[in-house]
Amino acid sequence: MSKTPAGTLYRGREGMWSWVGHRVTGVAIFFFLLVHVLDTALVRVSPEAYNVVINTYKNPIMAILEAGLVAAIVFHAFNGLRVILVDFWKKGPKYQAQLLWGVVGLWVVVMVPFLIRHLTLAFTGGH
Amino acid sequence: MAATTEIQAPRSGRVAPEYTRHGRSRGSFEMFAWLFMRVSGLVLVVLVFGHLFVNLMVGEGVHAIDFGFVAGKWADPFWQVWDLAMLWLAMLHGTNGVRTIINDYAEKDGTRFWLKAVLYAATAVIIVLGTLVIFTFDPCPPNAAAELLPAFCPAP
Numbered sequence A: 001m002s003k004t005p006a007g008t009l010y011r012g013r014e015g016m017w018s019w020v021g022h023r024v025t026g027v028a029i030f031f032f033l034l035v036h037v038l039d040t041a042l043v044r045v046s047p048e049a050y051n052v053v054i055n056t057y058k059n060p061i062m063a064i065l066e067a068g069l070v071a072a073i074v075f076h077a078f079n080g081l082r083v084i085l086v087d088f089w090k091k092g093p094k095y096q097a098q099l100l101w102g103v104v105g106l107w108v109v110v111m112v113p114f115l116i117r118h119l120t121l122a123f124t125g126g127h
Numbered sequence B: 001m002a003a004t005t006e007i008q009a010p011r012s013g014r015v016a017p018e019y020t021r022h023g024r025s026r027g028s029f030e031m032f033a034w035l036f037m038r039v040s041g042l043v044l045v046v047l048v049f050g051h052l053f054v055n056l057m058v059g060e061g062v063h064a065i066d067f068g069f070v071a072g073k074w075a076d077p078f079w080q081v082w083d084l085a086m087l088w089l090a091m092l093h094g095t096n097g098v099r100t101i102i103n104d105y106a107e108k109d110g111t112r113f114w115l116k117a118v119l120y121a122a123t124a125v126i127i128v129l130g131t132l133v134i135f136t137f138d139p140c141p142p143n144a145a146a147e148l149l150p151a152f153c154p155a156p
């Protein structure tokens, strides 16, 4: 490849885009977590209050949003392990791009069975 | 092609001396925060994946989640400790991550100060609330309809 990046090794391509993805998913998970602690806190109000709110989550639109949230968490988790390898493993920086493809591969391997199970449960299972 | 990028000094506060303009370290807080992101990340992989698997994949998955389900889990100290550790680690990890992002993008001192003030206030409220809920939770609240409670609650 002749395209030597000017000025920085990290601009564009795997290094930069994985960082963008890590940042976007990290913030999204954080805001979800704030809401998730609040809705769970309703168990302390009353069983009825908790069940009413949780039942509003049990519909196809929320099932899709949940799938998106899990997709974000699984990417952030595997890419986080990649960041740790880049920082602590001697060969990490050299293989950072290959590691990202490993992250994407693992993400697919986890997400396919998860989606089959979760969407089946959400769209057909239950009461 | 003579465009040069100006690299500004980090705005995060305490950084290693070779990266500061004034040439001396102001403590090791940023180093500790950096390490904490990695250590908490490793632990969170186990806690979060276990949480998602038990709540979404086992049995009836999402359909099973109701008061009785949560009460059944938190009647067991194992899940209380699990969820408490997950709450604290995820909140501190997420808060430190968002702090980094605020430092990166908010250029005015005042904007940075207020965004972080709101962030830390929200974090404190959520951690205190979540901790209280886990510790003061009663799986068999008096006066609740029996069919909403887990099976092990004494009959009213």
Ligand code: HEM
Pocket (backbone or CB within 6 Å): A019, A022, A023, A025, A026, A027, A029, A030, A033, A073, A076, A077, A078, A079, A080, A081, A083, A084, B037, B038, B040, B041, B042, B044, B045, B048, B090, B091, B093, B094, B095, B096, B097, B098, B100, B101
């Ligand atoms: C599931 C296991 C997780 C792992 C392995 C993990 C790993 C990491 C690592 C290593 C970093 C530091 C990146 C860097 O310094 O460049 C990071 C950043 C971050 N994490 Fe996580 N994390 C996990 C879960 C979470 C959760 C649950 C949240 C939200 C509450 C979260 C939110 C963030 C945010 C906002 C950042 C900052 C991103 C940035 O500076 O660009 N992470 N994560």
